[in-house]
Every structure is written in structure tokens, then in C-alpha cells.
Amino acid sequence: LKKVSFKFDPYELVGLDRPGSGEREARQDIADFILEEVLNSVGAGKSPVSGGQWKRTLSPEYKKKKAAISSALFANMELQGDMLDALECVLTKDGMLELRIAGDQAPKADGHNNHSGKSSLPAREFIPKADQTFKRDILAGVKSIALEHFEKSGKEKP
Amino acid sequence: VAKRNPRAQLDKELAKGRKQLDFTKSELDDLGFMIVEKMKELISRGISPITGKRFPAYKDAKRYPAKQKPARPVNLWLSGDFLDSLVARVKGTRKPTITIGFDSQESNRKESGHREGANGQLERPIIPEGSETFSKGVLVEIQKFLARKFDRKKR
Numbered sequence: 238l239k240k241v242s243f244k245f246d247p248y249e250l251v252g253l254d255r256p257g258s259g260e261r262e263a264r265q266d267i268a269d270f271i272l273e274e275v276l277n278s279v280g281a282g283k284s285p286v287s288g289g290q291w292k293r294t295l296s297p298e299y300k301k302k303k304a305a306i307s308s309a310l311f312a313n314m315e316l317q318g319d320m321l322d323a324l325e326c327v328l329t330k331d332g333m334l335e336l337r338i339a340g341d342q343a344p345k346a347d348g349h350n351n352h353s354g355k356s357s358l359p360a361r362e363f364i365p366k367a368d369q370t371f372k373r374d375i376l377a378g379v380k381s382i383a384l385e386h387f388e389k390s391g392k393e394k395p
Numbered sequence: 396v397a398k399r400n401p402r403a404q405l406d407k408e409l410a411k412g413r414k415q416l417d418f419t420k421s422e423l424d425d426l427g428f429m430i431v432e433k434m435k436e437l438i439s440r441g442i443s444p445i446t447g448k449r450f451p452a453y454k455d456a457k458r459y460p461a462k463q464k465p466a467r468p469v470n471l472w473l474s475g476d477f478l479d480s481l482v483a484r485v486k487g488t489r490k491p492t493i494t495i496g497f498d499s500q501e502s503n504r505k506e507s508g509h510r511e512g513a514n515g516q517l518e519r520p521i522i523p524e525g526s527e528t529f530s531k532g533v534l535v536e537i538q539k540f541l542a543r544k545f546d547r548k549k550r
Contacts (some may be wrong), residue, residue: 273447318468
């Protein structure tokens, strides 16, 4: 597995047209916001995915191992931090955004997101599957950033 | 019957709009408090309130933090004094402004160290400077706060 990802059109996600000029800047702002909000949810031990599952408790053995490194004794997806360091939200050439973990951290990410359907680990979903989306408060933030760019671009606000 | 003066009407509407945009000291205190809380929330989870990205890991966790604290999350917390001294102050009466900073010289010194990467540490500033601003997550929270207040005043 080389990548666990969610590719999406941020405007379609919140029911808006694309802003005119400055669309790329708007998309970059939304990408930064999505990454921050996903990291924030995960750090709190909550799924940023709408209806997403999240087993917050750890097994006693893992909790013991984690206590030697971390002050967060619940599931926040961070032991050494390599997997979350690999999480990114990037602009794609076809005008979309992609939230993803690629490369050698991808199998770990699939372990909890189970995009492959083959994982037996407890579900802790932080990258939506194709038929999922983000939680309502994240979508509201995306919408407000997009609307702000509508105003800047001079295109009539929807 | 008095004639309607469109200019006076417009001035009145503009004045009303300006008044709706004015916030009281107490409302700005609330906003400042909200910003500091949001910053602390992000920092506690290892996220920079300036970039919205993860703070870089400790270079050599065996040297620092060693046994002083767990190496994860990288949350700038040791004794708690640094983040406890992060506050918002509203200054001025005619045009009040919010200042986010520290109420301790020691914390100002630590922040300079985080910004400059003193003693070989990686840079982890938390107060925006120069062309920097807050992360998108903090800005969206500010926008939501202002929109709520504005809606309430419009009613």
C-alpha cells in the first residue's frame, strides 16, 4: 500500500461554486485549515470524519509502552510521531485537494483508517473514505474560508 | 410634510453600521480569552498556532527533554509557567486593541528562544510577528466569534 488518501473538491464539499480570481490561494488556505483541523481532532482523540469511528482507549500493554514516551495516554495516533508528520493536505493538478499519508507510513495509516478493508486494528478514522466527508464544524470552516475568497475575488457571494 | 433627505438617511445607516462593528471592552476581553484558549488547545496537541502544522520533534529526546517530561506530544509544556503566562490584554478606550503576549519576563525570554532556536533547539514560536498571522483554525474561530456578536447586535 503506497498511499491512504481522500481526494475532494473543497467547493463541492460545501455546495459552492469556485471563486473567480485567487482560486489557488483559496484552495491553499482550505488545505492548511483541513490539515490543522484534522491534526487537532486526532490530538484530542476524536475522529474528524463525519460518523467516523474512534476507539479512544488503549490496550493495557500498549498504554504501558506509550507512557514511557508520551503524556497522552489515549489514542492520539502519536507514539514517535512519524505517521502524523507524514500527514499532508496538498493541491492537486486537477484543481482538487488531497488529504493523504504516502510512502512508508501508509500501511500504518491504513491500519486505523482501513481503506483497504483488510485491517483488523481498532478503527480510528482520520482520513475519510471516498463516500465519507468531514465533520460539520470542519465543513463550516471550509465554507467561511471559501466565502471570504469570494468577497476578495469580487465574484458575487452565493 | 418633511422632505426625506437621502444623504442624511445614508449617513444614519452608515453610523448604525459602524456602531454595529464597534465592540465593547468586555466583548474584546471575551475575544482575547477565546484566542488564547484556542492557542493553548493547539499547542497542547503539538500544533503551532501560527502555521497550523506540527511543531518539529525534539532533536535528541535523550538530551532534552530526557526524563524531565515525555517527549510527545511536543507541547512546550514543562512546569506549565510558560503557557500559564500567555494572556490577552485589551488596551485603549477610544480604539481598543487586543494584545496577545506573556505577563512574565521569563516567558518573553523563552519565546525569544523558541523563535530564534536558542541553544540549538528547533524553532517553535507561538506569537505571530511581522508578516505572520494566526493559523487558519484560529482565524476561523475569530471570524465565528465576530459573526455571532455582529448578528446579536443587528437584532
